[in-house]
Amino acid sequence: MADLPSFAPIPAALPATVPFVGPEEMARGRGRDFTVRLGANELTLPPSPAVAEAIRRGAAEARWYPDSAAHDLRVALAAHFGYAPEEVMVGEGIDGLLGLVARLFLAPGQVAVTSLGAYPTFNYHVVGHGARLETVPYRGDREDPEALAARARETGARLVYLSNPDNPMGSWVSHAAVDTLAQAVPDDCLVLLDEAYAEFHTDADAVTPRGYRRPNVMRLRTFSKAYGLAGMRVGCAIGHPELVAGFDRIRNHFGVTRLSQIAALAALGDAEHLAGVVERVAAGRARLAAIAEANGLVPLLSATNFVTMDCGRDGDHARAVLRELLARDVFARMPGPAPLDRCIRIATGTEAELDVVAETLPEALRAVG
Amino acid sequence: MADLPSFAPIPAALPATVPFVGPEEMARGRGRDFTVRLGANELTLPPSPAVAEAIRRGAAEARWYPDSAAHDLRVALAAHFGYAPEEVMVGEGIDGLLGLVARLFLAPGQVAVTSLGAYPTFNYHVVGHGARLETVPYRGDREDPEALAARARETGARLVYLSNPDNPMGSWVSHAAVDTLAQAVPDDCLVLLDEAYAEFHTDADAVTPRGYRRPNVMRLRTFSKAYGLAGMRVGCAIGHPELVAGFDRIRNHFGVTRLSQIAALAALGDAEHLAGVVERVAAGRARLAAIAEANGLVPLLSATNFVTMDCGRDGDHARAVLRELLARDVFARMPGPAPLDRCIRIATGTEAELDVVAETLPEALRAVG
Numbered sequence: 135m136a137d138l139p140s141f142a143p144i145p146a147a148l149p150a151t152v153p154f155v156g157p158e159e160m161a162r163g164r165g166r167d168f169t170v171r172l173g174a175n176e177l178t179l180p181p182s183p184a185v186a187e188a189i190r191r192g193a194a195e196a197r198w199y200p201d202s203a204a205h206d207l208r209v210a211l212a213a214h215f216g217y218a219p220e221e222v223m224v225g226e227g228i229d230g231l232l233g234l235v236a237r238l239f240l241a242p243g244q245v246a247v248t249s250l251g252a253y254p255t256f257n258y259h260v261v262g263h264g265a266r267l268e269t270v271p272y273r274g275d276r277e278d279p280e281a282l283a284a285r286a287r288e289t290g291a292r293l294v295y296l297s298n299p300d301n302p303m304g305s306w307v308s309h310a311a312v313d314t315l316a317q318a319v320p321d322d323c324l325v326l327l328d329e330a331y332a333e334f335h336t337d338a339d340a341v342t343p344r345g346y347r348r349p350n351v352m353r354l355r356t357f358s359k360a361y362g363l364a365g366m367r368v369g370c371a372i373g374h375p376e377l378v379a380g381f382d383r384i385r386n387h388f389g390v391t392r393l394s395q396i397a398a399l400a401a402l403g404d405a406e407h408l409a410g411v412v413e414r415v416a417a418g419r420a421r422l423a424a425i426a427e428a429n430g431l432v433p434l435l436s437a438t439n440f441v442t443m444d445c446g447r448d449g450d451h452a453r454a455v456l457r458e459l460l461a462r463d464v465f466a467r468m469p470g471p472a473p474l475d476r477c478i479r480i481a482t483g484t485e486a487e488l489d490v491v492a493e494t495l496p497e498a499l500r501a502v503g
Numbered sequence: 504m505a506d507l508p509s510f511a512p513i514p515a516a517l518p519a520t521v522p523f524v525g526p527e528e529m530a531r532g533r534g535r536d537f538t539v540r541l542g543a544n545e546l547t548l549p550p551s552p553a554v555a556e557a558i559r560r561g562a563a564e565a566r567w568y569p570d571s572a573a574h575d576l577r578v579a580l581a582a583h584f585g586y587a588p589e590e591v592m593v594g595e596g597i598d599g600l601l602g603l604v605a606r607l608f609l610a611p612g613q614v615a616v617t618s619l620g621a622y623p624t625f626n627y628h629v630v631g632h633g634a635r636l637e638t639v640p641y642r643g644d645r646e647d648p649e650a651l652a653a654r655a656r657e658t659g660a661r662l663v664y665l666s667n668p669d670n671p672m673g674s675w676v677s678h679a680a681v682d683t684l685a686q687a688v689p690d691d692c693l694v695l696l697d698e699a700y701a702e703f704h705t706d707a708d709a710v711t712p713r714g715y716r717r718p719n720v721m722r723l724r725t726f727s728k729a730y731g732l733a734g735m736r737v738g739c740a741i742g743h744p745e746l747v748a749g750f751d752r753i754r755n756h757f758g759v760t761r762l763s764q765i766a767a768l769a770a771l772g773d774a775e776h777l778a779g780v781v782e783r784v785a786a787g788r789a790r791l792a793a794i795a796e797a798n799g800l801v802p803l804l805s806a807t808n809f810v811t812m813d814c815g816r817d818g819d820h821a822r823a824v825l826r827e828l829l830a831r832d833v834f835a836r837m838p839g840p841a842p843l844d845r846c847i848r849i850a851t852g853t854e855a856e857l858d859v860v861a862e863t864l865p866e867a868l869r870a871v872g
Contacts, residue, residue: 138718139661139693141749142610148752156757158570174568181566189562189762193555196766197731199543201527226595230755241511262753292508324508349507362566365761380510383517384631386599388525391760392734393558397565 144242144264153255157465169463170490172481175301175331175440177362179414179484181397182407185363188400192393200392207399211370214402215355216345220375224398226389227367228330228356233259235352235371238380239293239324240265246293247286249277251302251474253328256295265293272474275434275442276305283318294319297328298340302469302479304436306340316348324377325351330369331438333360333408334415340437349374359439360411361401366394415439418482425492429499431478440481442469449475451502458498464490513611513633522624526834538832539859541850544670544700544809546731548783548853550766551776554732557769561762569761576768580739583771584724585714589744593767595758596736597699597725602628604721604740607749608662608693609634615662616655618646620671620843622697625664634662641843644803644811645674652687663688666697667709671838671848673805675709685717693746694720699738700807702729702777703784709806718743728808729780730770735763784808787851794861798868800847809850811838818844820871827867833860 140146157174161167171178180186204224212219225231232255240246242264248256250269260267268289270281277300286294296315299306316325327342332355335341342353352373358364368390371378401408422441423433432444445452449472456468456478468478480491509515526543530536540547549555573593581588594600601624609615611633617625619638629636637658639650646669655663665684668675685694696711701724704710711722721742727733737759740747770777791810792802801813814821818841825837825847837847849860 137690138743138745139608139691141607142613142661144610145607145749145752150748150751152571152751152756154571154756156568156571158574159572162574171567176568177566179566180563185565186562189565190559193558194549196554196558196734197546197548197550198540199525199545199727199733200736202521202523202525203528203531205527205531226755226758229757233755238510238514239508241513244511292511321506322508358568364568365565367569367758367760374507376507379519380514382519382521383514386595386602387521387523388598389595389736391736391763393762394760 148262151258153258160465166463168465170483170487171465172483172487172491173465173467174364175359175438175481176364177359177411177439178481178487179362179411181362182401182404184400184404184407185397188396189393192396195392195396198392199388200390200395202387204390204395207395210399210402215372217372218375221372221378223371223378223381224390224395225369225371225381225385227358228328228354228369229255230367230389231354231369231371232256233262234381234385235293235326236260236263236265237384245289245291246295247282247289247291248295249282251469251471252277252295253297253301254470260293272303275303275474276300276307279307279311279315283315286319286323290320291323293324293326295326295328297330299331299335299437301331301438302442302467303474304434304438304440304442306335306337306437308339309342310339312342313348316351319350323350326354327351328354330354330356330359333412334438336437352377357398357401360408361398362411363397363401366391366397368394368398415482418488421488422480422482422491425488425495429495434477440479442477442479444477447476448472452476452478454502455498458501459494462494462497464494517631520627522627529834535832537834539852539856540834541852541856541860542834542836543733544728544807544850545733546728546780546808547850547856548731548780550731551770551773553769553773553776554766557765558762561765564761564765567761568757569759569764571756573759573764576764579768579771584741586741587744590741590747592740592747592750593759593764594738594740594750594754596727597697597723597738598624599736599758600723600738600740601625602631603750603754604662604695605629605632605634606753614658614660615664616651616658616660617664618651620838620840621646621664622666622670623839629662641672644672644843645669645676648676648680648684649687652684655688655692659689660692662693662695664695664697666699668700668704668806670700670807671811671836672843673803673807673809673811675704675706675806677708678711679708681711682717685720688719692719695723696720697723699723699725699728702781703807705806721746726767726770729777730767731780732766732770735760735766737763737767784851787857790857791849791851791860794857794864798864803846809848811846811848813846816845817841821845821847823871824867827870828863831863831867833863
């Protein structure tokens with residue numbers, strides 16, 4: 135003994151990748167906090183008073199392990215989305231569920247297909263389980279279901295990832311296109327439909343119908359966006375009962391905290407608050423679009439709580455704009471690969487937060503020249 | 504397409520095992536809540552007022568993603584246990600960390616060694632990653648470090664699990680025995696030292712020294728027991744910086760909730776409350792031991808917040824006693840395999856909770872006959 139034990143081959147071959155460096159890490163790195171935090175697509179509006187009250191009351195229950203079945207929340211989510219409880223699995227946010235899905239469906243060397251520039255945490259988990267990632271380009275700033283299906287067929291993929299609406303572009307595809315994708319992928323391939331932003335939809339054709347069922351489609355939903363509970367780590371997967379039951383073989387059964395379950399249940403119960411959030415987010419999008427236009431940037435249409443703005447030149451230019459925003463204490467982000475990287479991405483915030491954006495963006499652009 | 508996508512080979516071969524059926528699930532199954540909940544070794548005492556207040560204040564931060572580095576908590580834990588922050592990784596309770604450790608160190612088919620009857624969640628994660636479990640028997644109701652080391656050498660094990668103090672027996676081994684184990688395992692083998700109950704220690708010789716370092720030892724600590732935060736899912740792994748850094752390759756970076764980090768930090772800061780808890784738990788152990796003796800059972804010495812009671816006959820008898828306790832709405836548990844299964848296990852609770860135990864245990868024993 136005495137030497138350092140080695141990692142198993144798959145983790146040994148992995149880089150020490152972090153899908154995202156969080157704003158706290160960034161702030162520590164630069165020695166200064168941000169003024170506004172609009173880079174992680176969090177909801178900056180206060181949560182429902184019912185949620186705040188549920189958390190306050192729930193503090194007394196922090197001593198008890200969580201309900202491993204998340205029964206009450208699972209039943210409520212099933213009713214909310216039009217499914218049986220057996221079709222729903224509560225998990226530690228979409229991030230946690232993405233890890234479980236990769237582990238459940240991908241053997242080492244098998245293929246998952248996604249769009250080049252789509253959510254990096256999906257990629258992180260795919261590669262983390264020794265599987266292989268295949269990407270297809272966005273088409274007109276949208277994910278391209280036909281190209282995803284074609285690549286899946288070419289590569290014999292076991293998993294195809296599509297987010298609708300999309301992050302980081304804010305765009306969307308029709309539900310009909312998703313349904314066609316599900317029919318066009320090869321045998322033995324799961325379509326993973328990430329609906330993190332679905333509450334913000336702006337086009338009824340893009341909405342997954344209540345109770346939508348295909349054996350090879352799994353939907354993912356979260357409380358991190360419209361429900362304003364990013365810090366609580368709660369989401370759910372919706373799919374065929376046999377697939378959903380598979381999570382029980384590998385998940386951390388007591389992993390969703392007791393307070394998270396309590397908070398999510400309260401959030402789900404306050405439909406009126408959600409409606410108000412969606413309305414305020416729509417107004418925030420309109421204001422962000424106006425700010426972009428006033429500065430000569432092109433705001434992309436968005437069905438999310440952020441607006442992606444085309445800076446009109448190449449990635450180096452947009453990266454410089456982002457750098458200047460960060461230097462002025464505005465936390466924003468941008469897509470990674472070209473051609474998406476001609477854009478920056480800013481979440482809708484409160485009026486006061488958007489005032490800061492309105493003030494800072496021209497300064498940042500002026501600094502870049 | 505159209506058929507159900509298949510699972511990858513490793514999860515496909517797994518049973519739909521649940522390491523523990525939680526008390527909520529049990530209560531739903533029988534259609535009635537428990538009167539006292541002393542089966543999951545939770546701390547039934549109220550948490551530190553500082554924790555309750557931190558959670559209440561933290562509710563407003565639920566909208567922000569957690570700090571992915573859990574920086575403040577990590578720094579505080581490092582100082583608390585005598586390490587550098589790079590030697591500490593915060594995770595979603597010991598359960599979550601056990602899953603990451605299994606994934607990080609065990610390739611499919613490799614061997615992990617544990618004691619027959621020790622913590623089932625370790626076994627769950629080992630098998631869940633396609634690795635092979637080897638067990639050695641307890642010896643005199645204690646884990647047997649020499650036998651663990653011998654089996655590890657025989658099987659070329661990559662991982663050895665030891666909890667000190669032990670669950671489910673409440674027993675312990677000396678730190679010297681742990682240190683000898685670390686030197687006796689084969690090359691390229693990690694000793695995973697689960698110290699979930701370490702705050703309750705009763706024997707200074709069993710305590711891992713502050714800042715104890717061996718390259719092939721990883722310690723696990725939790726906020727679920729003495730700190731009374733089982734519902735919040737926070738723990739940490741302590742080990743060589745290169746091993747600790749390995750978690751960053753595979754963990755869910757934003758997985759420890761924001762409120763969990765806040766609550767844990769507040770708990771760690773209230774040493775006075777912890778001291779009071781440890782004192783009350785010691786009194787609870789003494790009372791549980793007296794209750795056992797008054798009923799003709801033999802309480803095992805315990806360095807934890809539970810007392811394991813030898814019912815003096817075989818597993819069928821102890822299972823019948825447990826069944827009668829459950830039927831009388833007392834949630835308790837018992838070890839699984841023989842010969843440990845001659846015992847039942849009851850956590851220390853409040854005076855009122857132990858009153859219920861004192862009243863119910865004789866009834867349960869009478870019912871068994």
